[in-house]
Amino acid sequence: MLGYIARRILFAIPIAFGVSVVCFSLVYLSPGDPLQTILPSDATAEMVEQIKHAYGLDRPLPVQFLLWLGHVLTGDFGMSIATRRPVILEVTGALSNTFMLTSFAVPLAFTIGYTMGAIAGCFPGRAVDRVVTGAAVVGVSLPNYWLGIVLVIVFAVELMVLPATGMGPKGSAQFSIFRWSDVQYLVLPVVTLSMIPVGIISRTTRAAVAEVLNQDFVTTLRAKGLGEIAVIRHVLKNSAPQVMAVMGLQFGYLMGGSILVETVFTWPGSGFMLSKAIINRDIPVLQGTILFLAMIFVATNLVVDLLQSVIDPRIRRA
């Protein structure tokens, strides 16, 4: 067990290193000199050299990378060009808002998706299965940014029962999940965000349940006279690890992929910040946000793998 954990963590280190290389090179993908945004337009050649030296831009690329990595590891992500605040403060503030969305969206998606998938899996080929399978295809084919707009049209523009965008007049600092006047701002983004995971989780659950139902031990359970409800309980237990793995991954996907939904609802999370940073060409914020989100994704994958090995010992031996 410990060996497996150690191996899995060791495996994550080169990945994390590679991810930071990709994030570092993002700056060099952008058109124009990274200095252009800092330099005054009438800068002399001498001044350019001076600033280049001050920022370490006259060093070879690998050295620049290691210097950057050193800064990043100590929490120094540079300054935002737009707000002149440290990137780390901007990113962590926005991340907590995104985390609020996902921590509601994932359990919601799991509850709906798991129920739908389990029912469909228990009756493969029947009408209820077809309905769920169809709904799952709709869930994964829906552009969630469009669904968000449609929900705004229905519930904010036409019915006027929910707010369209934002986090409320008080902003994110005093947002409380225990006050309806604040929580109502969460409803539409959370529902929109949970659409794709509902589709994916119900698909996975359906497949997992149907597969377990075909195994020999189910026949044994029935043969020894166990009631159908008790049989289903065994089947659901056995299909749980697979579903949990998918749910864990969805958490990572939502943290990193909420940019479209956050843009629709102008929710002040990491995705919205990312899209603002792109518009403002605020490369330090862009780089920092992406690095943070990618690292969260790597960490989620790691945790999911470890949890799965705790639940299902067969994985450890593989």
Next chain:
Amino acid sequence: MSQTASLPIGARFDDDSPPALRVRGYWSSVGYRLRHDPATLFFGLIVLLIVLAAIFAPLLAPFDPYKEGVVLRLKPFGYRGHPLGTDELGRDLLSRLIYGGRSSLLMGLVPVCIATALGGTLGVIGGFAGRRVNAAIMRTMDVFYAFPSVLLAVAISGAMGGGMANGMAALALVFTPAMCRVAETATAQVRSLDFIEAARATGAGMFTIVRYHVLGNVLGPVFIYASSLVSVSILLASGLSFLGLGVKPPTPDWGLMLSTLRQSIYVAPLSCALPGAAIFVTSICFNLVSDGIRSAMDVRL
């Protein structure tokens, strides 16, 4: 395998010539199953219509999609011959929707093609070549796998400064690792089989073996996976345009139209919802066709 088990899915015994007695090639039996799958045929027809509408847009569109009219802004359905009304600059919405299919489909299909060629090639090389080459390719792919797809697409096209070409390049890069894994797995499975050994024993070179014995077995899974990516690619491409990272105005594009019409959500909510409906219909039809192709091709379960 018993005879009934080799019956094509959905075949009946009372067909005029019992399929079980006919000897079919692989592709012929795939075609047989597709022809007898009404749902896939129906959604395939819709996909075909959407593609044809995009190709023949100049013939179909009732108005010039670029012609603006100050007095015609955000008019409702059926206003003065505009069947779906006009957009925020007074341009005919139906014409823009028809033309918009061009860039949306292009941005959906091109990245999948590039990723299939690139990822497929890398995967076959990785699966067939020795350990070191395989490790080098697959570990590099793992790094790109460590990003959520939306984030990677946004990061790359955002850093490169948007635009249609950059968007397509970013999406191609997003899909390549997954494609590479599919091809690598399929190749590695075939590599250890006896007929490869037999081919090698008859003196076939590596190129010949890959060309005649590996590719035929890898193309199937790669094609199935590629077909399932098209729907995702259309969604992501429109998403990039929605964020202002894909197609640039005034070119008509569904994602871009959704983002510009969104400003008028209180004035013309119905027009605002239309481009997204186009994205949704296209994406779900590609998805269902891909499901149909998958079940038609999956004989070796």
